[in-house]
Amino acid sequence: MTSRIELARVDLRGRTPTTAQLRTALPRGGVDVDSVLHQVRPMVEAVRDRGAAAALEFGAKFDGVTPESVRVPADRLAAALAELDPAVRAALEVAIERTRVVHADQRRTDTTTEVVPGGTVTERWVPVERVGLYVPGGNAVYPSSVVMNVVPAQAAGVDSLVVASPPQQQFGGLPHPTILAAARLLGVEEVWAVGGAQAVALLSYGGTDTDGADLLPVDLITGPGNIYVTAAKRLCRGLVGIDAEAGPTEIAVLADATADPVHVAADLISQAEHDVLAASVLVTDSPELADAVDAALTAQLTLVKHAERVTTALAGTQSGTVLVDDIDQGLRVVNAYAAEHLEIQTADAADVAARVRSAGAIFVGPYAPVSLGDYCAGSNHVLPTAGCARHSSGLSVQTFLRGIHVVEYSESALKDVAGHVVALADAEDLPAHGQAVRARFEALS
Template identity: 50%
Template sequence: MEDVLQRAAEIVDAVRTRGRDAVLDYSEQFDGLRPEWLRTPAVALKDAWSLQSEGFRRAVDDAVDRVERAHRAQLPVASATEYGRGASVRQEYRPVERAGLYVPGGKAAYASSVIMNAVPAQVAGVESIVVACPPDRRTGLPPAPVMAACYRLGITEVIAVGGAQAIAAMAFGLTGPNGDGVRAVDIITGPGNAYVAAAKSLVQQTVGIDSVAGPTEVMIIADDTADPVFVAADLLSQAEHSEDAASVLVTDSASLATAVAEEVEAQTRNARNRDRARRALAGPQSFIAIVDGLDDAVGFCARYGPEHLEIMTRDAESIAARVRNAGAIFIGPWSPVSLGDYAAGSNHVLPTGGSSRHSAALSVMTFLRPTQIIAYELAGLRAAAPTVVALAAAEGLWAHGDAVTTRLS
């Protein structure tokens, strides 16, 4: 990881000092092309949408609607606390002005990542959004499904840049000819590979970030009522993400553990991404743990803090109520993680690597800042003055007290 961080730091520093030229150099080095323009033409976004199948467009429309409805429910309500006549503190929520959304490339074309990042930002009221996504080597543009999703959401600023250089470009901004530059953002969200995660950690003194994401993971807590076919399918669906994905089953049933292991092997033989999935399932991060009881499973989950947690037990709701640390909880046999990836309405950008102990899913609140507004009149200040003066004197900050008493004299 130190090598990744060092390399990412070199890239970030080069983009900070050399700007667009550095981004083009890294695009040529890592993506095999040196584009004339970083910004995707508006006509390419429109064509990407119009050339998609009717089924894809309907699916995007439905996913956007579901995610938007769930995230509108997250909008906080402004409140005010009164301390008597002429004394109040109001709490209001204001969006960041500009957001940079990173959409990964590589093994898939993540239209869903556009939706999961952009919809909460738009619901929060963010006025300016730029999407960065690695280019397809054949076209020099982001993958067509990504461009199509951007068009559907009204995002017109899409740059064909990936990796640590994309994070740095959004954090520091780029100047470019004929509007091909990038204005610096206030916050960067979205998952990516190890270099993207490292770059986000390096720029978070300059911009806000959602999290430093690691490899994806699922934990399934199951008892002898669980269907091994379902459990195996969900472990496999997570494993096909990448070779370092973690697929974990925790159960108090030895017979279920055996059945799931056999079913995973059978399903993997027919999986289209079986080579990638096999490596993920064979890695030390993926395993089946047999525990003495579900109490132990809940305790293990608390220490692990999984990104995704599925519960397939007799009384799944009661088990879920006891879970303290999980990015998202999927209850029962009809709530697979893949539903949450696309169409449940929840957000699929979740804390990984145990960070669910202190962090949460990407949400409307990611793009909002609570702002306290203090409004006191003379009567209110007079009532609070003794407290201010006493505490200021105790701390030896006499001018603090004088700032109040001067007004009252």
Template identity: 55%
Template sequence: MIQTIDLRGTRPTPAELLAAVPRALTDVTAASDVAAELIDDVRARGEDALLDQAERLDRVRPSHLRVPASHVAEALAGLDPAVRTAIEETIRRVRIASAAQVPPQVTTTIADGATITQRWQPINRVGLYVPGGKAVYPSSVVMNVVPAQIAGVSSIALASPPQSDCDGRVHPTILAVAGLLGIDEIYAMGGAGAVGAFAYGVPGLGLDPVQLVTGPGNVYVAAAKRLVRGVTGIDSEAGPTDILVIADASADPRLVAADLVSQAEHDELAAAMLVTDSVELADAVALHLADLMQSTTHSTRVTASLNGRQSGIVLVDDLTAAAAFSNAFGPEHLEIQTSDPDAVLTLIENAGAIFLGPHSPVSLGDYVAGSNHVLPTGGQARFSSGLGAYTFLRPQQVVTYSREALREVADHIAALSTAEALPAHGDAVTARFAPGL
């Protein structure tokens, strides 16, 4: 049975709220030693290490680490027409939403002859990771690739684990979606080893190092991303998914329960939370969850998730308290199912993606909403954001001053450089106004 956390009649401080937030017992640090060994092995032995890791961890030794174009063509030819139509519509919608995330170049005039131009420069080469464990995620191919393409990334490599039931190939649906998006550099490699290969390169495969690694994965992928950060950039240390629903008495308990189960089916460690000021709603949702745990396809997985320490129903005095708990939780997915969701939205600070009203379930965002489903998990929404075109862009300031504009501030620069005991800074300016220059 899902646990109940009763915070009614209390006014917890921010620190107390953080302490009250239930979390799964997942420790990225604990996986770091294993991840480091796998990465070091790839750095030392390249292709042989990746093949050995696939055989040991994925239970299959792929015949090709770099996926041949023929495999992609076969997968695309065999793609179910209904799935292809759904993927193409998802691509279209994510492209529209991602395009809105690219800021325009802006030039600001500071003074006569003095301008600062803010430009957004795309990263040149990225490595996109698509997991392949308990489920197959062709939608994650779209969510990783499309914003990178919209941002202007010119070199995209994609990795996904080889599948033992696909003769050691990457899952054909993943290959087909990559083909639809024009990605031709694809690797059958997974886990921490794949992250290491992206970060350091594998010359024998023609795999050059990337500047950024993005995409979700298990705790070993998260640990590997933490380890290579600094050698290459990462989007986040994505872990098990989570959903938090803020709901009041106006919400339909059947829909709330269905939405909680939809995320619980991802993983035994997935977190599913309901925060409500209505005891009646809480009781009704708990009853529906008990039924759904037994009837849903992935019953064992869902039951483990909902009965885990990371999931629960939280009772609060009012929706202001509900928003405060949500902000402390920092959900990956936040649903607001209240009589006035816009009013609650004004109280929300921390969330990866927000879904308003009864007809905006998280499942919509997982697929065809147009939003991106690669989002910060485990409370990381408190300080980071989801994947978007902006992930692949770097803001750069371009400074242009004329001689007269520089002369106008020369004395200020000299004064500040003297105050900081860095006189050569000032000298570099005054030298430009020496006689004869």
């Protein structure tokens, strides 16, 4: 018999905490990336120095298998798609179609501004040349993460991309066949059987495969992973770009008495299913709803496959219920918390959602659960965690684009502003800057 689940409670009723106080009072988990840097640094350095050989050695140690080559043969990609469960293929096709529709509208266009007659500045958007897309293994299989990483890269016009995913012992050293099938379905031709910190390092430095073929380094790495993947991304940042340092997944639900406690409980459980460190937070002005959600959690856990994992996550310091006076205070709480996933289950949910300033993604009303966004909404599920939604965005087409300013001035346009350039250069004690302009119009002694 399952014991009763009661989320820990933070009672903010009758209080007006500052934003700083809210950030410390709210449930928050997370991981200490610094604590594993000393373990990951030698791995990154080994792959830097010895390439794929070192990466394969770490794979043998941590994954228990050594693939015949880092690069997955093309025929294995084709076979994985041919053998894919038709229902899973149909679901992936829907997910790909909807994700492509949404991300196609994100592509920016070049903009030229005429500052003065003869003087223009163009903002030109150029895709990153080569990207590495990481798809984790671990507790689950994530073909949806293949979709979420690949589609925006393709929509941005990236020329070359590689998907990296851990080799699986039960599949002969290849990544999970559903991962391979999803990659093939998306038209990806290059998949590497390498995971963990060694994958990030190999993507960053490149190397030589077991057959002598080049494994070309990338310019940008995206995709979530565990603490060791995150640490490697931190160590390689600068050599390559990264999307973010992803932490454990999290959901916050802002709900009032109109919310269905069964729906709320199911959604909290769905995120707790990911990881024992996953955060599930309810923010409500209704103590009655909070009690009903606890009861619904207890009832639903008897039906959950990963009940032990879910129970651990719900009991962790990262999860809980926050009681507030009203929805206005609730909005202050969720904006301070800045959840990766935020559900609004209130009366006038759309109006409430419009007042949210900080969230990775917002799910509005009773029929937009987070799991819809994980798979088939068309939105992207690679989102900022650990409060980073206050300043960062989720994965999108923009992640794979660089804005380049192109400056074009005629002789007369430069001459017209030359005096101002010289004045500012002198004010900054950088006279050679001014001379670079004067040299075009007068002899320099």
